Amino acid sequence: MKRAFFFLLSFFLLISAAQAARISEVVEVSMLDQALRFFSFQDPSVRYALAGSLLLGLCCGLMGSFLVVRRLALMGDALSHAVLPGVALGFLWNMTKDPLAIFIGATASGLLGAGTVHVLRQTTKHKEDAALGFVLASFYGAGICLFTMIQNRPGGSKAGLDKFMFGQAAAMGPGDVLLLGGVTGACVLVLALLFKEFRLASFDPGFARAVGLPVRALQAGLMLLLAFAIVASLQAVGVVLVTAMLVIPAAAAYLLTDRLGTMLLLSAGFGMAAGGLGAFGSFVGRNLPTGPFMVLAASAVFVLALAFGPRHGITARWWRQRCRVARVRRENMLKAVYHVLEDADFSGDQAGVAALAARRRMAPREIQKLLEEVRDSGDVTLAGDNVAFTPQGWQRACEIVRNHRLWELYLTHAAQVAPDHVHDDAEAVEHLLGEETVRKLEKRLNYARRDPHGKLIPGLGDIAPGRPSGRATGFGGGGEGRP
């Protein structure tokens, strides 16, 4: 067993050894010096690694956005594995690591993989995930076979090919950077020219087809660009982590905005930031491999977006939820005060804590606490054990009661629900109904004045501020003199 684990570990060590080629060969310098060296850009290796990482982040960020919005993230994963046999075949072309031959072979193989997924989806009953998994696994298996075949041939040292599987950002040369630059330029150009078309074809293929866009060609073009991006990035970050650079920055951007254009920009920015951080971190930290560090930087951005995104972040959602719960709590209290006043036929304008406690079946101390909360929001005034509405609070209480009773009436009239079944539903809906819906309901119910239980529905005239007379009529004179 120890031996088995050792195999495992050495398997991964080999990966990390491939990835962990450092940008810097200098060992005995302090971190600060190292950082200064990085920013002076004197080493050509630093320049290439940084330029390559930035371009990679830009390119992957742009293409990844489409993957994320179209739910194709796993397609990126499958494609990045599917290019492997093409890399081997490109190498076989003339038994040298000719970047162009490898690029062509890898792209062709990637497109073949995408095509296979499509064919499997069309002709068999297998679902998307199975088709993707099949392509990922079988192409990768074929790639491994080809690699080992090359390795067993005379003159077929596969040392250079490993680079494609695990990536070496640190070892990028001018040729690699040029290739990445070309691919990135092509992606930016095509996306800039055809942005509207791509957007339409991605979000609503049916409509795009209807207005005469060549949807299939656009989707194939997108796959082609994606394959380009993957193949060009493969040398820097390797098969597994290229998926990460495609998906993670784009997912972070997806959490921050609802617009595709903004998302593309954000995602490209995140990708470049992650790329730069990866290059910097692996240079300064010396022991940190570039690719994984890049991915961790991107993940950190994603985690921040997930936690603190202004609209879709967890904190923001939690805060909104909290505010909503607090509002419902306050509104329920206002309603209780209204009910207590109503029980007394609106003869007084103050409700006692004891009556409220009895009404809500809660301890007076809790009621007191809730009332203080409502007072702090300016809806009631507290005088000892008595509570009275402010104009604003009176209006809100009337609205809530009206919503509740209108909804009960609507359910009994329009939905034929029994009168004793409508209360719970109305209890939830009363906090959600907007004015517009209320107008519609009132109209639909012929401006009824009584709810199914015979209670008055406070109307528009009753709750409009500054029109006390209107309200008074609504309560048959019972509410005169109220604020």
Next chain:
Amino acid sequence: MNALVPVFDWDQVVVQPWSTDAAFTAWIVLMGFLVASACGLVGNYLLLRRMALVGDAVSHSMLLGLVVVFLIFREVSTPVMFLAAAATGMLTVGVVEFIHRQSRVKPDAAICIAFTTFFALGVVLLSLAEVGGPVHIDAECVLYGEIALVALEPPLVLGGMELGPPSVLRMGGVLAGVVVLVVVFYKELLVSSFDAGLARSIGLRTGVWHYGLMAALSLVIVAAFEAVGAILAVAMLIVPPMAAAEMSERLPGRLAWTVGHAALSALLGFHLSVWLACSAAGAMVVAGAGLFVLACSVRWLIRKTGKVVSASVI
């Protein structure tokens, strides 16, 4: 280019491995069969749940769990390794679920985010730990998970009896465990995979079954790892059940076909690797994929001729 594919020599490719080197051949084919069938049986349920690529994710993030365990204990035994594998697998699935429940990121993107991050973290931790001392790096074939190494292991001797290579025995144990689980919990797994709503309504705790399946998946992957490598283990999870699904509509039939497919692809793959002089694990996957294509075309032919027959009857 033409020298890459050697001439097919029946005697050398098919006869010799079984005559001169029978034990070697048998262990490799047996290991291939054990890995493919154990993975395939679990994979059937993944396929039904449309979670085929979760296996991919789990197998990658396994690295983090193993590295962490190694850093903590320094010495690793089978139970610890299996425990770590199961924990990592469930952690991955849990993180994926957390991301897509708590935000609007879709599950597919969540899978990618989780496993690549774990993988990257594992690599970084490894490279930090590596500073401590140089670790001997073994044969390059381990990189791809070379199944042929299995036959070279010193056999486990118990009570004077030579039982066989330990990793084959371990894999056999895992397969036996999977078979027992599938037989004992057949009904529960069936219902919770096909119709989670029904399963809940008859009182099954689907969450427990879900995470139990993930734990089994992690164990199978970690046991299969050294033989076939991470991604080829994923291939063994997906390809046999897909081929089986072409052959049968019913789960028992599928499970049986999965085992048959595993045996065939191990055998064919081995001979393919002898012929082409390439990685045996890779060749087994290629053979399995070829069998899937064959199954597809058989099904297509049956449907086609069936149509012709029914048309002529009318």
